[in-house]
Amino acid sequence: MANAAWGMALGFQHPSAIFLAAAGKHHFITDMPTTNTLGPRITLRHDFRLGAETQEPAVADAGPAHDAENAPKQRVIEAYQNGIASLCQVLDPNKHSDGNQDGIASVPKVPDADISRNKAAIILLQQFAAFVAAGLESGFKEDIREHYMTQVHRDFDLFCTLLQKQNLPPDTRRQAILNLADGVAVCAPGVAQNIEAATRELKALTSGVAQNFVSQLITLIENQAQAFMRERKVGAHPGNEIHYVATFFNQVAHYFSLPQRTDAFIPVLAPALLEAGTRHILDSVTAERVIEHMAEDCLACVQEFYASSHPEVCTTAFDAQILGDMFLKFENDLGPRLEARFGPMGEENFFPPCPTSADERYRLARETSLIARSIARNLREAGIVDFKATYVLGEKGPGLKLKQLGENLFYVSETYKNDPEDEDQGRHLHQHHTLEQFVLADMARGQSLLEQLALAAVTQPEAKAAKNTFLENFPASLLKEMQDAASKEQAAGLFEQALSLLPSAADRDAVTAVTLELARLSKQMDIVNLIFGKLSPEQLDMGNPHNNTTLELALLYQQADLIRTLITTISPEQLSLQDGNGATALMHALEYAQQHQQPEFSLALIDKMRPDQLSLQERNGNTALMYALMNRQSALAEKLIDKMNPEQLSLQDIDGYTALMCALEYQQPELAKLLIDASSPKQLRLQNRYGQTARMIAKRHQQPEIAQFLKEKTNRLWSFFY
Structure with missing residues (x-):
């Protein structure tokens, strides 16, 4: 299949020829929610770099190898081939050394389990080299050839350059190449976008909070475009999705001061559809959502870091002595790592004191408002966003204020002087x-x-x-x-x-x-x-x-004395009430009986309830009898069978199962016989959604006596005698 993909890509002339041979695996933000109002409080700036210490050198200043616009065709082809050779070296299990070869840092020995995947990736990368060479020589249309001589060449060169960074872990280095290899077996414009995405991912891993923010911002916009496409069934032809994503992205890129995505074959969309898609993307408070997501990611990093040394850090408060040890670890190890990804971050964001404890105790934060506030501050100081907090209560200046960071992120801010007795020195x-x-x-x-x-x-x-x-x-x-x-x-x-x-x-x-x-x-x-x-x-x-009655709550929370009181005083009408899931008090009582081996409450409720109340079904179609059968509560199930009307025994759940089928599935033959005796032949011939009858289930569970009994009772002649 891969060879066919390269052949079609070389002769690619029209979007209808696009097809997908291998999907890229770049996951930055998933399932981000959207809102209906555009947040005016964050404005993106044009410069996404933290400063000189984190900037990537400009392409034109990095030497003649980067001057792709004026480079001869052969020189560009050689540059691609050299870069791919260096990537293959990282994946090659036979080439491991203590020094650097071809500009790529040395890597440890690859586990045997990964060798086959590495070899497959090497083949894809080598095919990509041949694909580019043939395309630049004669296979690409003029606009694609120009694109591969300029933008794609620069992205790919930057990808190879970023892989040389010493702070990149070997596993991350290898995984980045594998991800890239997965994304190069598509059409020419698709390859270009996968290279761009892979380069962006590496930038995020190596360039700190600024690039991390931009990478997630771009990915969130792309995800919103894809969500709109799914709703409207846009780009349903396999392989075309990436081009439509580029179209919607390019419509909104300038709102965020982002460069446009490059795609030589941008589909033509109806103006109304394009406008609707643009509004769909802009209606989300996009930048705020990225900040919130980064805050959640940051807290997850902290939780993972301390989990090995403090397993209960997420659930248990700790004293000041342990906090000192945790602060020391934060300062020496965790803090620098967080700063590289999210900017400067103080320990106080993660370890708030327990205000009501008699002694001095602390716990790990579970709420991300203050973390998100710090990230927003870092982005503002880096010149990436113009962040302006909204004052929900109070106003700027001394005193107490309630501020809004994002859609659902609020924090209390208090400003005061440290020496109120001396205003001049305070x-x-x-x-x-x-x-x-x-x-x-x-x-x-x-x-x-x-x-x-x-x-x-x-x-x-x-x-x-x-x-x-x-x-x-x-x-x-x-x-x-x-x-x-x-x-x-x-x-x-x-x-x-x-x-x-x-x-x-x-x-x-x-x-x-x-x-x-x-x-x-x-x-x-x-x-x-x-x-x-x-x-x-x-x-x-x-x-x-959950719309529970008091009796249901008492059963849920195991309040035995209250349960007894309520059962004696509850009116018959209240026993018909169902909670938000459709469960009755009896169903909750059956669950209670199963957990505590205490059937007295269930028995008392069955005695008080009418047959029509016993046959009520919850949202999945289960009756109280089905609950008892599934929990193997034989005595309670037998009492229910005796009290229910025969026609109620054949009620079916959402999968078409009857109480008899449940008894057979849960290996309760004696109860199955009682149900068969109480059922008509028509009821016994009912089928579930899989086309199975009770007799078929009995045979599947090796219950030949019951299967024969069902055969005879469902036979029109023999059923007369029964």
Whole structure:
């Protein structure tokens, strides 16, 4: 297939001839969300370089080998061949030395498992050399030939130059070449764009925060273009996608001061479609999303760095002595690495204090607002973006402010003088906190700030977004502080204080429900019990995220005493209520019985429920009987079969399975016999979505007695006797 690809690429004359022989593997940002408003607060600058220490030398100043515009054809061909030879040397398992050969730094021995992939990549690169040589000699059309003499040549030369950087790890060096090799087996314009993308990836790895930002910005724009194409089914022909991406990218490149992507065969698109695609891309707060993504990436790097020496760094608070050790590691090793990728980054962004702890304790940050703020500051100082924070509350100058960094990134900023008694000698200091950190650390001022925010949220979209973001983040911060409390009494007091800060009952209910759910998922049952002890059943009915009844919540959170009380007092009508997933209280009780080997609540509910209530189905079509069968709760399943009406036993889930099929799948032959006895021949002949009947499932599970029984009962003649 590869040889055919080279042949077609050499004779490439029209976009319809484009086809894909091997897909490039360049992943920078995936699944980035979009919004409906263009953010006016960040303006990109033309110069994306941090400064002289991180600049790539200009192509024209790097020597005659870079002067591609005026170079003779043969000289350009030789330059491609020499570059490819140097790349192949890195991948060649038979060539490893202590020194440099052909300008590429030495690499360690390649593991045997990678040799076959390296050999395949070498073949692709060598074919690429022949492809370029033949194309420049006579195979390319004039515009493609000119393109390969200039832009593609410069990109490829820069790729080879960047590979020589000593700070590039050997595995990264090798992987970059493999990625490039995967992207050179396509048509001529496609090869050009894959070389450009591979070069951009290497720049991001070797040139620091500025190029890292630009690389991710470009990739985000490309991803948005691809998302629009998928929605509108643009460029459905295999191989054409890359050219349409270039078209949409070039329409918006100047908005971000980015150079246009190079593609000799830009498709012709209807003006209305082009305008719609451009608006789709520009409607995202693109630069802010890149900053947010970089902040998440930065925090992930910190978590990974400390995980080996401090396995519980993400979940457990640590004391000041451990913090000192972590700061030392940060300063000596991690800090320089982060600065190379994201710019200067202080330790305080990652290790906020636990404000409610009796002793001095800290934890690793889980929220990226302050990290994103630092990255935005670095980009602003590098001249890449003109970053202007929005003041949600307060104004510039001394005092307390709530600022907005991006769409959902907010932080509290406080400016004050370090010596208020001597105004002349005092120096302005700045402190920054996430909103939830500030509220927990200074509850009096935090409550005042939240009250101001609630009032502003009525008329200001930014304040409403800040309030919603706070309510989303606050439960996790509250739970962590309760975990670090010295005693249950202190944790209970903290919970009551934190709820009292919230200005409305709806907010208190929402925070309570989410905190409960987080505590349950993290198996913090002491905290679950503590919260339940503080609340009435009426409070639990409000604001929970899954529309659970109080009885369902009590079952979820294993509150046995409350469950008994509720079952005796609950009305028959309430037993028909279903949560957001369609599950009934009985289904939750069956799950509880399975976890705790305690069927009393399920039995009590079955006794109180009518047959029509027992047959209710959740969103996947499962009934309570199916739950019991899948959990192998034989006694409960038998009680349900006895109480349900015969026609309800043949209900099918979304895959077409009946209760009988579940009994057979889960190896419960005695219950299967009960279901067969209670079912009509028509019910027994039902098929699931795979075309299987109950008899076919019985045969598959080696249950010949039941299979024979089903055969006889579904036979029209024998069914008369049954």
